Amino acid sequence: MAGFREAQGDLVLENVTKSFTTFTAVDDLSLTVPRGSFFALLGPSGCGKTTTLRMVAGLEQPTSGTIRIGNTDLTGSRPYERPVNTVFQSYALFPHLSVRDNVAFGPKRRGVKDALAQADATLSLVQLTHLAGRKPTQLSGGQQQRVAVARALVNHPEVLLLDEPLGALDLKLRREMQVELKRIQTEVGLTFVHVTHDQEEAMTMADTVAVMNLGKIEQMGAPDVLYDLPRTKFVANFLGQSNLMSGHVDDTDGDNVVVSTAQHKLRLRKSRAAAGSGDIAFGVRPEKTRIHNADPGPAAAGNSIGPGTLVDVSFTGVATQYLVDVPEAGRWAVYEQNLDLERIDSRPGDTVWISWDPGHAFGVRP
Amino acid sequence: MSALAHIGGSTSGSAPAAQPTPTKRGKVAYLLLLPGVLWLIVFFVVPLVQLFTVSLQSKFPGYPGYYYRDVNFGNYLTAVVDYWPHFARSLLYAGLATLLAFILAYPLAYAMAFKAGKWRGVMMICVIAPFFTSFILRTIAWRQILSDDGWIASALNALHLLPGGHITETWVAVVAGLTYNFLPFMVLPIYASLERADPKIIEAGGDLYANGLTTFRTVTLPMSMPGVLAGTLLTFIPAAGDYVNAELLGSDISTKMVGNGIESQFFRVVDGYPTAAALSFTLMAAILALVFLYVRKYGTEELL
Amino acid sequence: MSTSQRLRFWIANRFVMIVAILVLVYLFLPVAYTFVFSFNNYKKSNIQWNPEGSPTLDHWKNPFGPPGIKDALLTSLGVGAIATLVATVLGTLLAFALVRHDFRGKGAGNILVFVPMATPEIVLGASLLTIFVQGFNQVGLTLGFWTIVIAHIMFCLSFVVVTVKARLQSLDPRLEEAAQDLYAGPGGTFWRVTFPLVLPGIVSAALLSFSLSFDDFIITNFVSGDATTFPKFVYVSYLRGIPAEANVIGFSLFVIAVLLVIAGQVVGSRRRSPA
Numbered sequence: 049m050a051g052f053r054e055a056q057g058d059l060v061l062e063n064v065t066k067s068f069t070t071f072t073a074v075d076d077l078s079l080t081v082p083r084g085s086f087f088a089l090l091g092p093s094g095c096g097k098t099t100t101l102r103m104v105a106g107l108e109q110p111t112s113g114t115i116r117i118g119n120t121d122l123t124g125s126r127p128y129e130r131p132v133n134t135v136f137q138s139y140a141l142f143p144h145l146s147v148r149d150n151v152a153f154g155p156k157r158r159g160v161k162d163a164l165a166q167a168d169a170t171l172s173l174v175q176l177t178h179l180a181g182r183k184p185t186q187l188s189g190g191q192q193q194r195v196a197v198a199r200a201l202v203n204h205p206e207v208l209l210l211d212e213p214l215g216a217l218d219l220k221l222r223r224e225m226q227v228e229l230k231r232i233q234t235e236v237g238l239t240f241v242h243v244t245h246d247q248e249e250a251m252t253m254a255d256t257v258a259v260m261n262l263g264k265i266e267q268m269g270a271p272d273v274l275y276d277l278p279r280t281k282f283v284a285n286f287l288g289q290s291n292l293m294s295g296h297v298d299d300t301d302g303d304n305v306v307v308s309t310a311q312h313k314l315r316l317r318k319s320r321a322a323a324g325s326g327d328i329a330f331g332v333r334p335e336k337t338r339i340h341n342a343d344p345g346p347a348a349a350g351n352s353i354g355p356g357t358l359v360d361v362s363f364t365g366v367a368t369q370y371l372v373d374v375p376e377a378g379r380w381a382v383y384e385q386n387l388d389l390e391r392i393d394s395r396p397g398d399t400v401w402i403s404w405d406p407g408h409a410f411g412v413r414p
Numbered sequence: 415m416s417a418l419a420h421i422g423g424s425t426s427g428s429a430p431a432a433q434p435t436p437t438k439r440g441k442v443a444y445l446l447l448l449p450g451v452l453w454l455i456v457f458f459v460v461p462l463v464q465l466f467t468v469s470l471q472s473k474f475p476g477y478p479g480y481y482y483r484d485v486n487f488g489n490y491l492t493a494v495v496d497y498w499p500h501f502a503r504s505l506l507y508a509g510l511a512t513l514l515a516f517i518l519a520y521p522l523a524y525a526m527a528f529k530a531g532k533w534r535g536v537m538m539i540c541v542i543a544p545f546f547t548s549f550i551l552r553t554i555a556w557r558q559i560l561s562d563d564g565w566i567a568s569a570l571n572a573l574h575l576l577p578g579g580h581i582t583e584t585w586v587a588v589v590a591g592l593t594y595n596f597l598p599f600m601v602l603p604i605y606a607s608l609e610r611a612d613p614k615i616i617e618a619g620g621d622l623y624a625n626g627l628t629t630f631r632t633v634t635l636p637m638s639m640p641g642v643l644a645g646t647l648l649t650f651i652p653a654a655g656d657y658v659n660a661e662l663l664g665s666d667i668s669t670k671m672v673g674n675g676i677e678s679q680f681f682r683v684v685d686g687y688p689t690a691a692a693l694s695f696t697l698m699a700a701i702l703a704l705v706f707l708y709v710r711k712y713g714t715e716e717l718l
Numbered sequence: 719m720s721t722s723q724r725l726r727f728w729i730a731n732r733f734v735m736i737v738a739i740l741v742l743v744y745l746f747l748p749v750a751y752t753f754v755f756s757f758n759n760y761k762k763s764n765i766q767w768n769p770e771g772s773p774t775l776d777h778w779k780n781p782f783g784p785p786g787i788k789d790a791l792l793t794s795l796g797v798g799a800i801a802t803l804v805a806t807v808l809g810t811l812l813a814f815a816l817v818r819h820d821f822r823g824k825g826a827g828n829i830l831v832f833v834p835m836a837t838p839e840i841v842l843g844a845s846l847l848t849i850f851v852q853g854f855n856q857v858g859l860t861l862g863f864w865t866i867v868i869a870h871i872m873f874c875l876s877f878v879v880v881t882v883k884a885r886l887q888s889l890d891p892r893l894e895e896a897a898q899d900l901y902a903g904p905g906g907t908f909w910r911v912t913f914p915l916v917l918p919g920i921v922s923a924a925l926l927s928f929s930l931s932f933d934d935f936i937i938t939n940f941v942s943g944d945a946t947t948f949p950k951f952v953y954v955s956y957l958r959g960i961p962a963e964a965n966v967i968g969f970s971l972f973v974i975a976v977l978l979v980i981a982g983q984v985v986g987s988r989r990r991s992p993a
Contacts, residue, residue, distance in 0.1 A: 052901070107895050127898040128906075134899045140892035144914045153910070154900035199900065443819035447827060450812035450875060457872040458834050461845035468848055518741050525738035539979050540742045545929045546975035547749050550952040551968040554960065555748035558755065558765060597745065647836065655838020658935060662956065673840045673936075680844060680940070691848065694841045705836055 052129050052158070057118020058083050059104065059207050059239060064113035066099050073099040074110070075263035081207075081256075083118075086233050086240045088254035090247055092286070096263040097243045098137075101209050104241065105134045117206050128157070133200035134209040138216055139192050141184035147171070147195050148180040154203040170202040171195075173232065190221045197229070201236065210242040214249060226252050247287050251275065259283045279322055281412050284331050291380045292331045293353075294414055297323060306350070307411065310376035314409070315350035321411035328411040334381035336408035339370050340401040341394060351409070353377055354401030358394050372400055469691035478684045489692035497675050497693060501700065504671040507585065508654035511592035512600075515649050516642070518593070519600035523641075524634075526601075527608035541601050553591055553662050560587050560663070583665040591659035599648035607641025608634075643712055647705060654701055672697050749972060756965035763959035777962040781970070784961040790951035791967060793863060794932055797947060801870035802927040808871070809878025809927075810920055816879070817886040835876045842873060843940030850941060861943025869941045870934065874927040881926060885919025929975075 059081040066074040074096040081087045089097040102108040104115060106127035114123045122130050133154065142150050148167050155163035171177050174194040184192055193213060200208055213229070214222045230253050233240045244250050250257045251271035258268040259282070267274060267283045278284035284292060295314065299306035304315040307330045314330055322328060344352050356374035363369075370382040382402055394400060469489055474480035494501075526537045544552060560566060560581040570576040581587050615633060635642070657673025664670065676693045679686035756778065758764050759771025782788040816827055834842065846869050850861055859865065893915065897907040935949040942950060952964050 105895075105899055107899070126903075127895070128901045128903055132899075134896070136892050136896055136899075138892070140890065140896040142893060142896070142911060142915075153897070153902070157901040157906055157910075199896075203900070443815045443821040446811040446815035446819070447821075450808040450879070451827065451830065453808060453872060453875060454830050454834065457846065457849075457868055458837075458842070459830075461849040462841075464849045464852065465841075465845035468852075518744070521734050521737040522741045525734045529735050529738075535983055537738070537742065539976060539983075540745065542929070542979070543972060543976045544745050544749050545933055547752055547968045547972040548949045548952055548964075549933050550935055550949045550956075551752050551960075551964065552748040554765070554952070554956065555751035555755075558751055558767075559747065561766070563766075594744070594748070597741075651836055651838055655840045656936070657840065658953070673838070676840050676844060677939075680847070687848075690844060694844045698837060698841050701838060702836065 053120055053122060053125060053131065055117035055120035055122070055131050055206055056083070057120075057206075059241065060114075060116045061100070061104070062114045062116070064100070064103060064110045064115065066096075066103060066108060067111045072263055074103070077113070077263070077265060079258065079265065079268075081239055081241060083206075083239055084237050085255045086230070086242065086253055088242045088244060088250035088257045089260055090244055090250040090257055090287070091260035092245055095260040097245075097260045098211060100260070101134070101211055101241065101243045104207065105132055105209055106130050107134075131206040132209060133203050133205040133207075134211060135193075135196045135200050135213045137212040139184075139196040141192055141195055141199070143184055145183075146180065147176065147182050147184065147187070150184065150195055151199045151202050153199065158203070166202055167198075170198045173201070173235070174198045174228075189217050190225065193217060193225060194228075197232065201232070201238075204236075205238065207239045207241060210240060212244055213242070214244075214246075222249070229253060251287070257287075259286060261286070277320060277410055278331070278412055281329055281414070284329075284410070284412055289334055289381065290331045291334060291337070292329050292412075293377045295328055295330050297321065297325045297328050297411075304350075304406070305411070311374075312353050312377070313350060314353075315406055316409050316411045317407065320407075320409065322413045323411065327414045329414045330409065330411055332404050332409045334369075335367070335383040335385075337380070337382045337402050337404045339372070339382045339384060339394065340403060341398060343401055344403045348403045351406045352401055352403035353380075355399045356380070356402065358396050358398045358400045360396060361394060370394070370400070372402060374402070465691045465694060468687055469695050471688045471691075473685050473688070481685075481688060486688070489688040490696060492689050493692040493696050496689075497672060500670055500672045500675045501696070503585070503669065504654045504673070504697070505700065505704070507589050507592060507660075507671060508650050508656075510589045511596065511653045512646050512650045514589070514593040515597045515600040516646065519597060519604055519645065520642075523601050523604035523608055523638075526605050527611075528613055538605075541598050545598065549595060550658065550662075553595065553659060556587070556591050556594060557582055557663055560590065582663055583669075585664070585669045587663040588660050588669050588671075591663045592653045592656060595656075595659065596649040596653050599652070600645040603644035603648065604638055604641040607638045607644075611637040639712065643709070646708070651701055651705070655697060749969070752965050752972075753969045756962050756969055758962055760962065764962045764965070765959070777966050781963045781966040784955075784963050786946060787948075787951060787961065787963055787967065790946045790948045793866075793945055794948040797863065797866050797870055798928045798931040800867050801874055801931045802924050804867075805871045805874035805878050805927050806920060806924045809875045809923060810882050810916075812875070813879045813882035813886055817883055831876050831879045834873060835880070839873070839934075839936040840940075842869070843937040846872075846937070847940040861941060862945040865941045865943065866938055866945060866947065869937050870931040873934075873937060874930055877926055877930060878923040881923035882916065882919045885916050889915055 059079075061077055061079040064074055064077045064079075065072065077096075077100065089100060091097045099108060103110050106122070106125060106129070109124060114121055116122060117131065122132075142153065145153065148164065148171065151170055152163040152167035155166050160166060168177065168180065171180055174197055176191060176194050176198065179187060179191060184195065187195065193216075196213070210229075214225050217225060226249060229240075242250070242254060251274075254271060256268060257271050257274055259266045259274070261282045267279045274283065275288055278287060278290070281292060284290040293309050295307040295309035297305045298308050300318070301315060303318055305318055305321050305324065307314045307316055307328060309330065316328075316330060318324070339358075340352075340354070343354065353374050356372040356377070358370060359373050359379070360371040361368065367383045367385050370384070372380045372382060374380055380402055467483065468481075470483075470485050470487070471481040471489075472484040472486045474482055522537075522541070526534055526541075530537050558564065562568075562580055562582070567576065567581050570581075571579060578584060581590075611634075615637070654671075655673050657671055657677050660669055660671045660674050672693060676690050676697070679690035679693065683689075755764055755767070757773040757775065758767055759774040759776075760766070760768045761771075777783075782791075812827075812831065815821070816824065816831070846865070847861075850859065850865050854865075889912070893911055894907050897911040902910055933949060934947075935953060938947050938950055939953070946954070948964075948967070952960055952968075955961065955964070
């Protein structure tokens with residue numbers, strides 16, 4: 049095909065901006081996706097993740113900046129000139145073509161001789177050989193999703209883009225497809241760029257997660273690192289759940305900084321603080337905290353808050369979730385796995401304290 | 415607090431940031447437009463302009479059938495003064511026929527959209543199929559059905575329910591014919607808009623109001639409003655301009671509509687051209703004004 | 719629940735369907751009359767059933783017997799075919815321009831398409847007659863077959879545009895993006911994806927065009943001159959007494975149309991089912 053650009057290597061976005069008449073969807077975004085990795089763009093709707101994906105696909109052109117694969121500049125080229133394929137949200141399968149013809153569509157357009165044979169081979173990869181003759185409308189949601197994956201994969205793209213590919217499936221099927229997609233990615237070894245608003249989905253599947261907000265990447269990294277040490281308030285809240293409290297760094301104590309809040313002085317590892325001085329938001333994950341019905345005492349000084357009032361207790365099976373109103377600190381959530389044989393028998397209205405291991409606390413920009 | 419909002423993650427799908435409707439600019443558009451627009455200008459706009467100039471022409475005294483270019487609004491005066499009963503009948507009959515067609519069409523369209531199941535296709539064929547027997551033949555069939563010795567008139571006469579003894583040659587027959595002829599034009603748009611509606615919404619309405627009539631008035635009818643609007647226009651406009659029903663089913667004088675006036679001025683009256691043209695324009699203006707008011711009151715942009 | 723309650727429930731549940739079926743019966747009543755009167759053994763006029771003559775198959779034996787009826791039918795079919803072809807092509811192009819392109823005067827274009835549908839047929843016919851006799855006769859166009867064709871193209875055009883436009887607007891833009899993503903250029907995207915998906919809309923526009931053209935009387939009556947279409951033949955012969963052969967032809971066309979539509983639906987659903 050004329051104009052088709054062969055390219056190999058990492059996917060690189062450099063200073064990419066996309067402005068529409070009324071707003072900027074993507075704002076000076078730079079990003080490198082290593083070849084062969086499973087990369088997730090995570091964010092709420094309207095954060096610019098889908099626009100980013102569409103620019104990589106060539107369905108939108110950036111207002112400024114460049115998009116490369118390896119050393120090949122793709123900026124300005126048309127979608128059909130790029131070694132990139134997309135699994136569309138709600139799949140966009142051609143309703144007038146059979147499953148086999150849907151999958152063979154790409155190879156045929158590129159003039160591949162054994163297009164149908166390749167289609168059949170890819171259909172067997174997604175275990176749909178038996179449905180090759182059907183029309184897309186005759187398939188279940190999960191089956192349509194596999195066809196969409198096969199239709200993109202059959203072209204052996206350098207980068208495969210997935211736009212909320214599991215959004216239309218029910219929870220159980222979504223779990224199955226997460227495992228399936230991960231298996232396929234490992235098997236074919238392509239670069240996958242996966243756009244989603246589901247943090248759990250992103251963390252389960254991706255090697256690297258980039259959290260986007262308002263057209264910018266807030267933070268990027270391996271899921272466990274991102275979860276353990278969020279660097280911004282947005283990430284701390286979007287990726288899982290956090291108890292956050294604003295404070296001020298006004299002292300150091302060995303490896304720690306001391307954060308003063310309205311009622312408490314709390315300790316925080318220097319390496320886990322976003323700022324060495326000034327305003328900071330002190331945070332700790334609910335499942336990293338414990339609840340006490342008596343003041344934990346000086347041993348926990350700097351790693352605990354209280355007293356507060358217990359407002360809600362809900363037993364969820366694997367854990368018990370407590371909500372505690374702490375004066376000047378807001379409402380805190382505490383998840384305790386039910387490990388203790390003698391569980392604290394707390395009721396709403398009780399006075400309680402909360403403590404945590406100092407290594408779990410983090411400080412993010414306010 | 416915002417932390418708690420994210421328990422379990424949001425489940426709503428995110429829409430793409432950019433609206434991907436592919437609109438293009440450039441000369442191609444004009445190439446695509448050219449033949450169709452040209453056709454409409456040459457064979458719709460220009461003839462209307464020409465008809466308008468004719469409506470202002472004057473008779474050449476002493477030469478029957480000859481006219482000269484003029485700005486003679488007297489033709490409009492003649493049209494309104496001589497033909498106002500025709501206008502009144504046209505709008506009244508068309509309005510009645512539209513109302514009746516709506517009453518008949520809605521249950522049919524509703525049944526097709528929500529109750530028919532696998533019979534939907536068959537019912538659709540049933541609505542369209544009578545078109546293929548000529549409209550004139552079907553109108554004549556109505557004359558036979560409604561005739562004095564037909565079973566309807568006989569039954570009504572036996573019950574002394576027919577004051578004049580006839581159905582044909584009365585306005586009842588004309589309205590019945592109009593209703594019948596334009597009924598499919600009412601059914602199809604209503605069906606199309608109901609089919610697009612989600613039956614779950616109507617069920618939800620049923621849950622909220624329990625009363626079937628309230629559900630219909632507050633949920634079903636508003637959802638089908640674009641179809642109702644299109645249907646009433648597609649019924650009212652041709653009905654108001656029709657003359658065949660009045661000709662075949664009505665009487666000689668008392669049930670004639672504007673269409674009959676235009677037709678006879680054009681074909682049967684010497685020197686009738688300017689009056690016929692003025693009648694046409696008055697009819698069109700009346701219809702456009704009514705349509706405009708109607709669309710303003712109930713309208714949506716979906717019409718265009 | 720008492721029996722009367724149960725009966726009321728049963729009726730309420732099916733009330734809409736019962737009314738719908740009655741309306742369909744109403745729609746078919748005149749067709750049935752047309753059919754019955756095709757067997758009328760009448761002397762002078764086929765308007766009244768002749769109780770003396772026993773029903774006859776004579777009119778079915780030679781439906782083209784009455785002078786002029788065959789020509790009228792052929793004229794109608796010819797006008798319908800040409801008008802449908804031209805109106806469908808022009809209307810489809812217009813619909814694509816109006817939905818897929820941005821250009822100056824788009825609003826005016828939409829109005830130009832809409833207004834002919836809001837104009838009574840008699841006004842369309844009268845204005846066309848005016849221009850045909852006061853202008854086009856000077857370029858050698860006399861009233862007849864071709865003026866009917868021109869007029870029919872004009873009024874079918876708007877209906878084609880509306881039908882195709884609706885189909886185009888309901889088309890998921892992602893499908894075309896998917897085609898581009900799968901290496902189809904602009905031409906490939908159009909012919910492999912857009913066109914096949916819009917085709918059902920174009921086909922129904924063509925069917926609508928043909929039925930509107932075939933059944934039109936009012937406009938045709940104005941612009942036809944000496945030419946006669948089937949509806950005009952029936953209307954004109956009404957005064958002298960319509961030959962029952964017209965009923966034979968009218969009813970046969972109805973049967974043929976129904977069979978064609980059913981065949982089309984069967985083929986359509988076959989193509990949709992598994993290979």
